[in-house]
Amino acid sequence: MIENFASVRGLRLAWLDGGPAGAAPILALHGHFGRARRFAPLAAALAPGHRVIALEQRGHGHSGRDGDFGPDAYVADAAEFLRGLGLGPVIVLGHSMGGVAAFRLAARHPELVRALIVEEGGADNRPPAIPHPVLDVRGWPRRAATLGELRRGIEAQGIPDAGYFLESAVEHPDGWGLLFDYDDMVSSQQALIGDWWADWQGSTCPALLVHGLDSFVLPTAMAREMAARRPGTVLRELAGCGHWAQDDDPAAFAATVRAFLAAL
Incomplete structure (x- = not known):
């Protein structure tokens, strides 16, 4: 993947481009402590049919910071970044915090999102649902x-x-x-930390929710409730995987994503 930089809402944000310009774009959003380059194996697995564009979010990796780390800032960055590239609607994939940003982006900017892939991003990030957020x-x-x-x-x-x-x-x-x-x-x-149910249920595009059955972050009961409460959502549970499912079993994760994309 090739590293690039974009000026987004006054910040210099890094992003990686992992596919040909003519391929179907997927915006990938990492979670807390993450890097854009963690999506490189997935980009390789989905090529050449899809172009994974991984945004290094504010305060992470080589991207800038301005002291605002509220959830709305991440959503606004993603929306402005997509508009700056002239892309949309696109498939948006997010892990953990990036998953919450992804489904909140779909709820607030439906014109930018044609489908969602959420890996381990919960609709309720408060104790006791999440004991240690x-x-x-x-x-x-x-x-x-x-x-x-x-x-x-x-x-x-x-x-x-x-x-x-x-x-x-x-x-x-x-x-x-x-x-x-x-x-x-x-x-x-x-x-x-908050209740994000309204955002999770606030969009109507097709969605894939990927849950690692050994996750210590997203409870299985919540993942199943999320799928039940949002029409058009497919839940896939990966055995032997935890919160970082795509790292625990890259092949299974890529196959799950590929099957969802093929069904769109």
Whole structure:
């Protein structure tokens, strides 16, 4: 995927282009702590029929930040980004926080979204439905002498596998660290705590909801309720997968997405 930059609502946002210009576009939105490049395997699996355009969201990766991490800011960025590219309506795929942004984008800007693919993005992000909606990273190491040391420092905070977070690891002049600001990420997660049912039910386009049955973030009961309460929604449950289903079983995730796209 090729990295590009766009000026979006006063911010310089990075984005990756993963397909030919003439292919059917899919806007991909990562979740908290994520990077646009995590969609590279999916882009390869869907090529050449689809063009995955992955937006690196505000405060993440190589994108800028302005202190606003409210859910509306992510939606407004995505809408303006699509308009800037002259695209729409497109298929919008989002993971976790990016999934919430995706279905809120469809509810607020239906002219931009022809179909939804939501991976592990819940309609209710409040306790007790989601027992721990905020991962407090403020105690994580900010610099380490080596990448391995940074990994061990993060995993010592109770993270079984720091691989997802290390996608944001870079070497600075004073050692290895992560690209995102820790306070920003806590603020963003706190802002996402809420009842998003009206947004989930606020669009009528076809939707695929992908749920990892081993997820500690999206309860299976909520995923099934989401599918039952929104007409036109297909629920696919992936066994042996957790919250990062596309990383746990890339082939199964790609096949699930491909089948949904073929049925559109």
